[in-house]
Amino acid sequence: MRIAVVGAGPAGVRAVQTLVAAGHRPAWLDEAPDGGGRIYQRPPAALNRDAKMLYGFEAKRATALHDTLDAMKPRTDWRPDTFVWHIRPGVKRLQTLHRGVQAVVDYDAVLLCTGAMDRVVPVPGWTLPGVTTMGAAQIALKTQGCGIGSRVAFLGSGPLLWLVAYQYARAGADVVAVLDTTSFATKARAAFGLLRGGATFAKGLYYIGWLRAHGIRIDEGVTPVAIEGAGSGVTGLDWRDARGRAQRVDCDAVGIGWGLRPEAQLADLAGIPFRFDAIQHNWVPERDLAGRTSVEGHYLAGDGAGIGGAEVAELAGARAALALLQDAGAAVDAAEAARLDRALTAAGRFRVALERASPYPAHLAAGLPDDTILCRCEGLRVGELRAAAAEEYPAGRAPEMNRAKAFTRTGMGRCQGRVCGAAAAEILAAALGVPVDAIGRLRGQPPVKPIPIVAPPAEAVP
Amino acid sequence: MTTSCDVLIVGGGGAGCSAALHMAQRGQRVILLERGLVGSQASGVNYGGVRQQGRNPAELPIARRSHALWMRMPELVGSDVEFSVTGHLKLARNDAEEAELIAYLDTAREHGLALRMVGRNSIHRDYPWLGPKVVAGSFAPEDGSANPRLLSSSLARVARLAGAEIREHTKVTGFAHDGRLFRLTAEDGTEFSAPVLLNMAGYWGGAVAAAFGEAVPIKPLSPNMAVTEPVPFFIEPNLGVVGGNVYLRQIPRGNIIIGGGHGESDVSGGRAWARPLPEVTLEMLGLAVALVPSLVGVQVIRSWTGIDGQMPDRIPVIGPSGTMPGLFHAFGFSGHGFQLGPGVGAIMTELVLDGHTDVPLAPFRIGRWRDAA
Ligand SMILES: Cc1cc2nc3c(=O)[nH]c(=O)nc-3n(C[C@H](O)[C@H](O)[C@H](O)COP(=O)(O)OP(=O)(O)OC[C@H]3O[C@@H](n4cnc5c(N)ncnc54)[C@H](O)[C@@H]3O)c2cc1C
Ligand SMILES: Cc1cc2nc3c(=O)[nH]c(=O)nc-3n(C[C@H](O)[C@H](O)[C@H](O)COP(=O)(O)OP(=O)(O)OC[C@H]3O[C@@H](n4cnc5c(N)ncnc54)[C@H](O)[C@@H]3O)c2cc1C
Numbered sequence: 001m002r003i004a005v006v007g008a009g010p011a012g013v014r015a016v017q018t019l020v021a022a023g024h025r026p027a028w029l030d031e032a033p034d035g036g037g038r039i040y041q042r043p044p045a046a047l048n049r050d051a052k053m054l055y056g057f058e059a060k061r062a063t064a065l066h067d068t069l070d071a072m073k074p075r076t077d078w079r080p081d082t083f084v085w086h087i088r089p090g091v092k093r094l095q096t097l098h099r100g101v102q103a104v105v106d107y108d109a110v111l112l113c114t115g116a117m118d119r120v121v122p123v124p125g126w127t128l129p130g131v132t133t134m135g136a137a138q139i140a141l142k143t144q145g146c147g148i149g150s151r152v153a154f155l156g157s158g159p160l161l162w163l164v165a166y167q168y169a170r171a172g173a174d175v176v177a178v179l180d181t182t183s184f185a186t187k188a189r190a191a192f193g194l195l196r197g198g199a200t201f202a203k204g205l206y207y208i209g210w211l212r213a214h215g216i217r218i219d220e221g222v223t224p225v226a227i228e229g230a231g232s233g234v235t236g237l238d239w240r241d242a243r244g245r246a247q248r249v250d251c252d253a254v255g256i257g258w259g260l261r262p263e264a265q266l267a268d269l270a271g272i273p274f275r276f277d278a279i280q281h282n283w284v285p286e287r288d289l290a291g292r293t294s295v296e297g298h299y300l301a302g303d304g305a306g307i308g309g310a311e312v313a314e315l316a317g318a319r320a321a322l323a324l325l326q327d328a329g330a331a332v333d334a335a336e337a338a339r340l341d342r343a344l345t346a347a348g349r350f351r352v353a354l355e356r357a358s359p360y361p362a363h364l365a366a367g368l369p370d371d372t373i374l375c376r377c378e379g380l381r382v383g384e385l386r387a388a389a390a391e392e393y394p395a396g397r398a399p400e401m402n403r404a405k406a407f408t409r410t411g412m413g414r415c416q417g418r419v420c421g422a423a424a425a426e427i428l429a430a431a432l433g434v435p436v437d438a439i440g441r442l443r444g445q446p447p448v449k450p451i452p453i454v455a456p457p458a459e460a461v462p
Numbered sequence: 463m464t465t466s467c468d469v470l471i472v473g474g475g476g477a478g479c480s481a482a483l484h485m486a487q488r489g490q491r492v493i494l495l496e497r498g499l500v501g502s503q504a505s506g507v508n509y510g511g512v513r514q515q516g517r518n519p520a521e522l523p524i525a526r527r528s529h530a531l532w533m534r535m536p537e538l539v540g541s542d543v544e545f546s547v548t549g550h551l552k553l554a555r556n557d558a559e560e561a562e563l564i565a566y567l568d569t570a571r572e573h574g575l576a577l578r579m580v581g582r583n584s585i586h587r588d589y590p591w592l593g594p595k596v597v598a599g600s601f602a603p604e605d606g607s608a609n610p611r612l613l614s615s616s617l618a619r620v621a622r623l624a625g626a627e628i629r630e631h632t633k634v635t636g637f638a639h640d641g642r643l644f645r646l647t648a649e650d651g652t653e654f655s656a657p658v659l660l661n662m663a664g665y666w667g668g669a670v671a672a673a674f675g676e677a678v679p680i681k682p683l684s685p686n687m688a689v690t691e692p693v694p695f696f697i698e699p700n701l702g703v704v705g706g707n708v709y710l711r712q713i714p715r716g717n718i719i720i721g722g723g724h725g726e727s728d729v730s731g732g733r734a735w736a737r738p739l740p741e742v743t744l745e746m747l748g749l750a751v752a753l754v755p756s757l758v759g760v761q762v763i764r765s766w767t768g769i770d771g772q773m774p775d776r777i778p779v780i781g782p783s784g785t786m787p788g789l790f791h792a793f794g795f796s797g798h799g800f801q802l803g804p805g806v807g808a809i810m811t812e813l814v815l816d817g818h819t820d821v822p823l824a825p826f827r828i829g830r831w832r833d834a835a
Contacts, residue, residue, distance in 0.1 A: 394540055395541070395616045407612065445738070446737075446740060447762060452758075453690070454747075456748030
């Protein structure tokens, strides 16, 4: 049986390990130069540093995962630097690009472990040089050993806000403010559920405590006003505090992020149905606890199947591999499958509490001023999308997301709405006066991210 | 309950929406029934070529008629739907292709279509970004391109203002005639009746015709399309080639839209699923590079396709039914009906309300396969 695994993050590594243990030699593809995924992304060899320094509390998990990753490479058809830009579920074929060379990988069963990316809310000024997403700020630190600025403010909500601020401060950056758009009250309400998270919750508290102890300015329940800048970059950040008072810091860089969204484009192209997960506030591909989907031979695991975090990704990768083996008629360790199911169920409950403690600030997106840049690829402003909700719009009213895209070009640029899509949906839904899940989601098409046009091979030219 | 009117239209593509507008402008009580949103099939996802050059001579009178409407678009719908007269440059890559371009000059002249050869000496001088494979071209100064995402819905909006009823999310599943009136039933049970029915249902027009006992040999057609990231504007005309295996145009925003070859589709059981084929995308990108070598390195951000109805002779079915008085067809535009849509709506209105139209429709009659048999 030909098995393919896309992604070599925590989910992909544990999936492959399980498949190899059962005697398979899967094709294993990752667009990155090495495995590890996002959280355990490795620096280029020349920049390598101590694991403890790179991954902090997660150093042991990172080392364990990297060891497995390296052990699995010779036992699989390992293809790093290989971008899967299309999947054809009917003929079961992946279309890949490796250093400018196109190829296909045929499979009988595929496991998609494609991970997640940062989720943002536009803020006036967010396209200034010096503004990056929280995850990108972290990757700069982790893999390049450099920060996004020397006086850095962080704005957003969720676990990454505190973690990245902590990592920057530890690395010697001047962290001038950590601004959480979630109110203290919201977090307090979710606290009981968060206790289930044990270590994860404790780590979060540790970061917050450390930042406070080091006198770093923290403000909760904030409303962003604007990132200020002069021609060459960021000069400051303005917000209103929970009591509505204007606040400001000088800074030369801002990291923003409001949780994550699944990188689920391959699942979409595979024809797997999606549903709106109200708690995560994301469209997620439908799958069962084990990662099975309604499309035969297609399995999902990790953050690409709905945000669960790195530990869940490891469990889910192993579980989905077992499901795949089970469906192929192999005898699998039922006790192990049951153990993974229990762990995944428990982790799912913690996740709900975590999401409740840092909900996507839909109201901030919906309330953005008309002149804020919304779709940065196309340079479109919020008002241009809002206008398409009106009857008088020249092409008629856009009752759903794809139509609004067709009329206004929102989400039609290089990122195909991966960056602005979540906020755009809130803006359109609010302007139409309907719930956000009633306006659908942007349709996917290949390639899942841009691919370059290459010169055809000389002999092919007639 | 049955809603009755003067004219029922099935299908809200460019042709159907234009017909609704023209019918309403002439005081008809018209209801257009569209399965999804107007312009959600071929009319909304096509390449956007508004081209007369290279058409089957039989189509040229319709194309001329449509051209006049495209030129009046702002007046008609209140916006230009990004229609721009960029000219259409059809390229030859060898002697045989060049000979074909020259042969078409006569056809164009007969129909009053402006066309000018760009010979071997001037082609690379006038268009220095063309690759060495190109040997000549013919330039149609009146042709251009438009934004397909805007046409149907813009027409529908003004049709509504003129009094037409446009019912979206209304899939017609029951087609009947009670001896006096057409009776259509939508999926949700709603009923509509009228003495006149226009079948403008694109590929699915074949099924509508079959429901009235005149099945035609129609097939789904899915031209393969891709678009690049925006790059500085340099390709002014809409580009095609003899044989049509690749075509491309650049919009002022900078994106380059490239078409060529065919994707796949699934129209079984009422589905309307279509996808570009990756190997076809890659092949057409290679052909595009042969025309415009500086495309190398530009990023492709999306590929897509849609579903049009293709007839064996690659021209549509237009005209009265051969079996059912009051039924009129206009479907099966075989991959080049975007330019024709506005004109077809006007022509159908004349045909129904005046009993005739100046445009010769004989080549498009639905009975042509039966005649042949
Ligand atoms: C920027 C960022 C920073 C993060 N930092 C932290 C953190 O510090 N702590 C924490 O607990 N969590 C963090 N997370 C969340 C954490 O990364 C995830 O929970 C975890 O990595 C999920 O594991 P995964 O295997 O599902 O996905 P990932 O680790 O994201 O792995 C997915 C892999 O799939 C590959 N891939 C995706 N699409 C394709 C394709 N089309 N073709 C080929 N390969 C593909 C990617 O290159 C990647 O290697 C971060 C997330 C992001 C996005
Ligand atoms: C990818 C692509 C590229 C193209 N490029 C060009 C180009 O550059 N230039 C050009 O001139 N032409 C081009 N064409 C062709 C052109 O788009 C079509 O010929 C034209 O749009 C057809 O218009 P239509 O109104 O007949 O059909 P459609 O636009 O398909 O409209 C028919 C409508 O009928 C509806 N319908 C069907 N059955 C039912 C039912 N039972 N009940 C209710 N509603 C129903 C459908 O939902 C659909 O909206 C292209 C086509 C495609 C697919």
